Amino acid sequence: xxxxxxxxxxxxxxxxxxxxxxxxxxxxxxxxxxxxxxxxxxxxxxxxxxxxxxxxxxxxxxxxxxxxxxxxxxxxxxxxxxxxxxxxxxxxxxxxxxxxxxxxxxxxxxxxxxxxxxxxxxxxxxxxxxxxxxxxxxxxxxxxxxxxxxxxxxxxxxxxxxxxxxxxxxxxxxxxxxxxxxxxxxxxxxxxxxxxxxxxxxxxxxxxxxxxxxxxxxxxxxxxxxxxxxxxxxxxxxxxxxxxxxxxxxxxxxxxxxxxxxxxxxxxxxxxxxxxxxxxxxxxxxx
Numbered sequence: 001x002x003x004x005x006x007x008x009x010x011x012x013x014x015x016x017x018x019x020x021x022x023x024x025x026x027x028x029x030x031x032x033x034x035x036x037x038x039x040x041x042x043x044x045x046x047x048x049x050x051x052x053x054x055x056x057x058x059x060x061x062x063x064x065x066x067x068x069x070x071x072x073x074x075x076x077x078x079x080x081x082x083x084x085x086x087x088x089x090x091x092x093x094x095x096x097x098x099x100x101x102x103x104x105x106x107x108x109x110x111x112x113x114x115x116x117x118x119x120x121x122x123x124x125x126x127x128x129x130x131x132x133x134x135x136x137x138x139x140x141x142x143x144x145x146x147x148x149x150x151x152x153x154x155x156x157x158x159x160x161x162x163x164x165x166x167x168x169x170x171x172x173x174x175x176x177x178x179x180x181x182x183x184x185x186x187x188x189x190x191x192x193x194x195x196x197x198x199x200x201x202x203x204x205x206x207x208x209x210x211x212x213x214x215x216x217x218x219x220x221x222x223x224x225x226x227x228x229x230x231x232x233x234x235x236x237x238x239x240x241x242x243x244x245x246x247x248x249x250x251x252x253x254x255x256x257x258x259x260x261x262x263x264x265x266x267x268x269x270x271x272x273x274x275x276x277x278x279x280x281x282x283x284x285x286x287x
Contacts, residue, residue: 048166052103055159059099062148063092066126069145073133091129092149095122099156106164116157123153237277240267244278253282 070088078084095118102115126149134145200207234242243263249255260275267274 045166048163051159051162055099055155058155059096059152062152063089063096065148066092066130066152069130069133069148070126073129091122091126092152095119095126095149095153095156098122099160102156102160103163106160107167109164109167112160112164116160119153119156123149236267236269240264240269240274240277241281243267244281251282251285253279256282 067088070091071084074087075081075084078087098115098118102112102119105112105115127146130145130149131142135141196207196211240263243266244250244259247259247263249259252259256278257271257275260278261271264271264274269277
């Protein structure tokens with residue numbers, strides 16, 4: 001038999017922790033006492049928390065593995081114990097710091113692209129340092145030395161992505177995709193070079209001609225500058241003669257003085273100068 005217990009206007013129904021609330025408008029709703037207290041957990045939060053704890057344990061173990069390799073390599077070069085310890089911890093501890101910051105931002109539903117990218121950078125640099133400490137002639141030695149920081153970076157990146165998806169329900173692109181894009185670009189360029197190298201061997205003249213056209217089309221020469229040719233303004237004499245040739249008394253020597261006085265101001269000349277130009281025009285026309 002279901003028992004109901006009234007507590008401050010609420011009553012417990014159908015199992016522990018469930019409460020039915022009677023609202024002022026007469027409606028009723030069922031809620032959880034943890035939700036009322038603000039301590040309700042989202043589904044799956046316990047698994048996310050457990051995974052985060054295991055990530056911390058894994059980071060501690062892999063940190064020791066990577067530190068051991070880097071300390072041996074750095075100490076052999078510097079012969080300073082304290083300095084070698086600090087430098088050997090530098091990259092891996094930095095990766096752990098960025099992982100903690102990324103997890104904190106993800107729990108708040110905020111993006112953490114920069115932190116995830118820096119995790120990847122620290123992991124690659126740590127792997128490069130471990131590679132220098134390994135026997136580069138042995139693939140097994142290289143893998144044994146470089147696997148720890150790379151694997152830790154991959155697990156950390158996925159843990160941050162899962163926490164972010166758990167909080168917001170959306171995923172964030174992996175920081176490793178930023179590394180994949182330039183690698184794909186380099187692979188595409190390398191494939192292009194190999195393909196055209198093979199084509200050049202099989203058909204050298206046609207390939208050379210085609211590549212020449214591609215280069216010329218891709219890098220056209222700039223157009224020559226356009227020279228602005230300014231129209232020369234007509235001289236005062238030319239302006240006077242043009243006015244005189246359209247005048248009704250053109251060619252009449254008896255009216256040259258009168259016409260010169262009339263047209264001189266329009267051509268910006270003195271009447272005497274205009275009269276000389278008009279006489280010369282008549283004499284030239286008569287000859």
